[in-house]
Each structure stands twice: as C-alpha cells, then as structure tokens.
Amino acid sequence: MKISTLAIEEMVERFCRYVRIDTRSAEDSDTYPSTPGQLDLCRLLQQELTALGLADVELTEHGYVFATIPANIDRSVPVIGLIAHVDTSPEVTGTNVQPVIHRQYQGGEITLPGDRTQVIRPGENTALADCLGHDIITSDGTTLLGADNKAGVAEIMTAVAYLLSHPEISHGPIRVAFTVDEEVGTGTKYFDVEHFGARYAYTIDGGTAGEIEDETFCADSVTISLKGINMHPGYARGKMLNSQRIAAEFIDFLPKDTMSPETTSGREGYVHLHAIAGTVEETVLKFLIRDFTVEGLSDKEEMMRIILAALKVKHPRLEYTFDIEESYRNMKYVLDEHPQVTAYAVKAIERAGLSPRQGLIRGGTDGARLAYMGLPTPNIFTGGHNFHSKTEWISIQDMTRSVETIIHLVSIWSEESER
Structure with missing residues (x-):
C-alpha cells in the first residue's frame, strides 16, 4: 500500500x-x-x-x-x-x-x-x-x-x-x-x-x-540539601562550615570518566547534576538519575548516599537531606x-x-x-x-x-x- x-x-x-x-x-x-x-x-x-x-x-x-x-x-x-x-x-x-x-x-x-x-x-x-x-x-x-x-x-x-x-x-x-x-x-x-x-x-x-x-530509561530525581554554618569570615576560623565547599567535594567524588550524560551511551545510565544553588549556610544540588533497570537506579543512589556518609565523617557538623522523587520507569x-x-x-x-x-x-x-x-x-x-x-x-x-x-x-x- x-x-x-x-x-x-x-x-x-x-x-x-x-x-x-x-x-x-x-x-x-x-x-x-x-x-x-x-x-x-x-x-x-x-x-x-x-x-x-x-x-x-x-x-x-x-x-x-x-x-x-x-x-x-x-x-x-x-x-x-x-x-x-x-x-x-x-x-x-x-x-x-x-x-x-x-x-x-x-x-x-x-x-x-x-x-x-x-x-x-x-x-x-x-x-x-x-x-x-x-x-x-x-x-x-x-x-x-x-x-x-x-x-x-x-x-x-x-x-x-x-x-x-x-x-x-x-x-x-x-x-x-x-x-x-x-x-x-x-x-x-x-x-x-x-x-x-x-x-x-x-x-x-x-x-x-x-x-x-x-x-x-527508568528515571528518578534526587535533591540533596547540604546544611553548613555561616559566620563572619573575619572570625570564622574553626567555626564556619561552608556548604558550597562541601558541595564541591561531593561533586569531586563522583566518577570523572563514566556515569555522566557526556560520557555514556547505549545502555549506560548516568548521574546528572543539572542544577546547583547555594550560600555558605545551605547548598542544594539537583540530580537526574537514569538507568534502564530499577536495580541500576538503586545502585547509583546508594553510591550517592555513601559519598554523603563519608562527607559526614569528614565534617561531623554537616547536616544534610537526601530526597528521591520517582519520575518514570x-x-x-x-x-x-x-x-x-x-x-x-x-x-x-x-x-x-x-x-x-x-x-x-x-x-x-x-x-x-x-x-x-x-x-x-x-x-x-x-x-x-x-x-x-x-x-x-x-x-x-x-x-x-x-x-x-x-x-x-x-x-x-x-x-x-x-x-
């Protein structure tokens, strides 16, 4: 026809x-x-x-x-x-x-x-x-x-x-x-x-x-809020906890040559930081998590939790929240x-x-x-x-x-x- x-x-x-x-x-x-x-x-x-x-x-x-x-x-x-x-x-x-x-x-x-x-x-x-x-x-x-x-x-x-x-x-x-x-x-x-x-x-x-x-893809959105402690910078030694610097540490822990949109193709999933906003007191990171299996999503999200736990050990005064929102499967x-x-x-x-x-x-x-x-x-x-x-x-x-x-x-x- x-x-x-x-x-x-x-x-x-x-x-x-x-x-x-x-x-x-x-x-x-x-x-x-x-x-x-x-x-x-x-x-x-x-x-x-x-x-x-x-x-x-x-x-x-x-x-x-x-x-x-x-x-x-x-x-x-x-x-x-x-x-x-x-x-x-x-x-x-x-x-x-x-x-x-x-x-x-x-x-x-x-x-x-x-x-x-x-x-x-x-x-x-x-x-x-x-x-x-x-x-x-x-x-x-x-x-x-x-x-x-x-x-x-x-x-x-x-x-x-x-x-x-x-x-x-x-x-x-x-x-x-x-x-x-x-x-x-x-x-x-x-x-x-x-x-x-x-x-x-x-x-x-x-x-x-x-x-x-x-x-x-299976898709989730993850929002991480890092809570720091603000202080006058002239008198901040031993007191300030800059959430932005900790956010930078978190990002640095993520894989460099894999697991990002610009380094993946085919069936590979990714962790994509698509928005960041912050001050000394609080920095919010927003991620898109993608994988073709639910298990793959869970593995990526667990990796992020492990990084946060390590940062908490390094910075005991750090407080944070980790929120997952399901997008689609x-x-x-x-x-x-x-x-x-x-x-x-x-x-x-x-x-x-x-x-x-x-x-x-x-x-x-x-x-x-x-x-x-x-x-x-x-x-x-x-x-x-x-x-x-x-x-x-x-x-x-x-x-x-x-x-x-x-x-x-x-x-x-x-x-x-x-x-």
Whole structure:
C-alpha cells in the first residue's frame, strides 16, 4: 500500500501549517498547558478533525484533543490509540518558524538560509546517507523546526484522513489523542486513560525511519540539601562550615570518566547534576538519575548516599537531606507482558518497505508513563532528526513511510483479531 501523491502533499501542507504555530512549553508556568500557543494548535486540530467528519472530537479542559475513528468491521478488535504531542522544546525558540523544503537532496552539506552558520553536515548526520533523492524539510536556521512532535501530529492526521477516505482498509476502533507539555515532563498529568478508552496505543514520536522503541530509561530525581554554618569570615576560623565547599567535594567524588550524560551511551545510565544553588549556610544540588533497570537506579543512589556518609565523617557538623522523587520507569517492564503490541508494529514497518530497528530511548516518552497508567504504549518513528536544535530536519519520504506504517498497523490489528 502506497499513499497517493495528493495525500503526501496534504501531509506536508499540514506539517508546515502546524510548525508555524509557536507551541513551546515552559518549565516554570503555573498554567496547564504551560503556554497559550499549545491551545492554539489544539483548537486547530479540533477543527480539522471535525471537518474530516469525526463526530466525537473533544478538546478537554486541560488542552488534550481526543477523537475516534469508528470500526468499519463487525468483529471484535481492541481499541488502538494513536498519540502525539503538540508542544516543542523550550530550549530553542519556536517563534516565526519558516519551514524550508530542500528538494531532491543530492548529498553534501545543507546550509540553512536564515542563518548560514547553521549547517547540517553529513559527517554529523549519518542518516542523510539514506536520504539521497529525498525532499528534506528544515527551518531557516533561526528557530527549531518543530518536527518533535508536529511531524507525529501531521502523520496521524494524514493517516486519519486516508483511512476515512479508504473504507476498504479494514480496521477496528481507533482513538486519537494530541497531548500538551510533553517536553516539560507533564504530558500525561491529566490524561484520563479510562476516558480515552484504548486498550493499547502508540506514540508517533520517534526518530529515524524504521525505528520502533519499546524501552526507556527508568528515571528518578534526587535533591540533596547540604546544611553548613555561616559566620563572619573575619572570625570564622574553626567555626564556619561552608556548604558550597562541601558541595564541591561531593561533586569531586563522583566518577570523572563514566556515569555522566557526556560520557555514556547505549545502555549506560548516568548521574546528572543539572542544577546547583547555594550560600555558605545551605547548598542544594539537583540530580537526574537514569538507568534502564530499577536495580541500576538503586545502585547509583546508594553510591550517592555513601559519598554523603563519608562527607559526614569528614565534617561531623554537616547536616544534610537526601530526597528521591520517582519520575518514570522503563516501559519495557509493561510491554514485555503484551508482546503483540511491539510485534505488530514491527510487522507494520516491514509492510511499509523498511527494515525494522527495535531500539531504546535514552529518555522518556508519554508512553512510558501511560504504560504504568494501564495503557501499553511503544514509540514509532516520525523520520525526524536533530530534535531540539536549529539544525532539526526531516525527510518527506520518511514521513510518508510513517503514515503508511500507521495504516498498516491498524489493519494488522484487524487481521490478527480474526485468528
């Protein structure tokens, strides 16, 4: 099954329309969604889904968009969810995005026209070698593109439109969800799994074409507060206990060549100091702890406790607190209990003419949290690269393969229900 040229053109038009809406989320906002631009896009998606003929399109009080494609067969098929998030990273500006289409890429560097210091180089982007002859979309170099995750939004919308106009493709009931604030870690904060009603789901939020990701980090946040003793520095001998200097000792005890984001890859976890603030009297260190197993998390946290205990021996007057907050867990623990969810995605990718690559995410997704909320949700590729940067890029041909994968996927669930 190959989608038509018209469907591809509509997909590109959708994508370019969506990326022009500034939907950056914000870490410190006291609203949900955290920024008004996200609601602008969600309202547009609500209108577009309604225009496609879906009768139950819903914009929830928290900004989620839900809709249903009814089954077109009589037999029982599990309800399948398709999910993408509308927000983009707060780390790079998303204001006045100007998408640029580089037709028939023939190799070499891609220099972005709005800021010619922004160059996409083949040596740093090995996936470009698989995209010769493709049409590449970038920003003009002054903003991010927003393929993370508006590519997923456009691909789901295109698949929805295609399925509605091709009733000969058998499928069960399909639920669509567009979420907010995924980039700041709260994308599922108000997601009502029971109301959504899907038995299994897929986030369309991955990268390289052909990837299916069923594994994420396990994640904790650790906050350490070191309590010192302040004193006039002119009379501080034997009296002052400078918490900042002890914080420096703690950091110095951490591994130098391993166990940090900049020294790890693959299945290696890390201890990442991402914030520090202090005075003589108190210094607070905030860490992100990541590992692919719960046991790995525990080992890293125990290492930190041992360092603190050693510092307490060296500085008996030191007082400290050590607080752990659970963020999310590896979704593979859940998905292994439902192997068909990943297996059907692998089969769909094969039918789309790609070689499936089952991988892991050195991070988290909405799906990781949803899996532990009762909705097993692996992650399928969008075709995007260099997310969260001004050199973000995506191939139109790879976006097309994502749409075809989605269509094959819902068809496979229908086929398998006959057995």
